[in-house]
Amino acid sequence: MNITRNDVDNDFMQLKGLMKVGNDSTPSYFSTYDNIYLFTNDRLKDIFEPLDVTQGILTVTGSGDQALMAILKGAKNVKMFDINKLAKYFALFKFSAVSCLSYDEFIKLYKINKPFSNYVAGGFLTNVDTYLYEKVCSNLENTVALFFELLFDVMINATICEKFNLINVKHYPKLSGYLTRKNYEKLQENMKKLTSVDFVDCNIFDLNKNLGDEKYSAMVFSNISSYFSKCELEKFLKLLKQLELKLTCRGLIQAGYGVKKRNNNDFNIGKRGLDTRFVDANKSCFFEKQSHGMTITYYKPNKRK
C-alpha cells in the first residue's frame, strides 16, 4: 500500500476527531478510525507455536506485534489487514523503531519497564524522548514521518482523556514475545531479510476481494471473532473455507482466542474466544489449544481433516 500525502491529511483529520470524541459514537465494536493497541494483549508465543510462517503470513495489523512475532519466527513475506485505518501507521512506526533503535532505546521510547499504569498506556507520547522519536521518524517514508510529526504536535497539547481516546489502555508488551534482548536482536536481523511487507485497510469480511493469488502458510486473526454476532459467525465459517484456498498445503488459520466458559448462554461479546457452541457445532473444522487460561482456536483446512 502506498500512503499518499492525501491519505495522511485525511487520516490525521479523522484522528483529531477521534481524540475529541472517542469511538463511543459508533455502534460497532471496531471502526474505520479507532483507538490503537500499542502492544498486543494476546500471548503470541503460544498462538504462533503450531504455525509455520516461512511461506508467508496474513495477519491482523493490530499493534503490529503479530507481524513482528511472525518475522521473529522467520516470515519474510508479511501481509497485514485492519479495519482501523490508523493501525498501519503505528505498526510502521514500531517496525521502524525495531530497525533503527537498540533494545535499550526501544524499551525507553515505549516506556516498557514502567509499571502498567494509565501514565504508560496513554503516555506513549507523554514526556517522549524526542531524540529517539525523531530517530524513528527519520527512518520512515516521508508521508508516514509527516503523520508522526503532526501527531507529536497534537499530543503535546492534548488532555489525558484525548490521549486515551487514541491509545488503548489494554496492552501488555511482555506478551509480544520479542521483547527479550536476545529475541529483539534476532528480530532486528530478520527484519533485514524481509522481502515484502504490505497493508490493507479492510474489514476481515472483505479480505477475499483484497487478496491476490498469493498463498500463506499462516493466517492470524487474534480475537477478532470474539466480537462476532451469531450471524457473523456463520459468515466467518464461510470466509475461512474461502481463505483455505489461499493456504499452502501445511498452512493453518488461527481463528479465535479468548476465555472459554461452558454452561453459560450469554454470548458476552469481546471477553470470550470463538464462541464455544459455534466451535462445538462445527467440530470437524476446528482444533483448540489451551494457553494460560485462554483457548486458542485454529481452523483445520479440509485437506488436513
Ligand SMILES: C[S@@+](CC[C@H](N)C(=O)[O-])C[C@H]1O[C@@H](n2cnc3c(N)ncnc32)[C@H](O)[C@@H]1O
Ligand atoms: C481484535 S483487536 C484486539 C487486540 C488483540 N487482542 C491483540 O492482541 O492485538 C485487534 C485489531 O483487530 C482489528 N479488528 C477488529 N475487528 C476487525 C474486523 N472485523 N476486521 C478487521 N480488523 C478488525 C482492530 O481494529 C484492532 O486493530
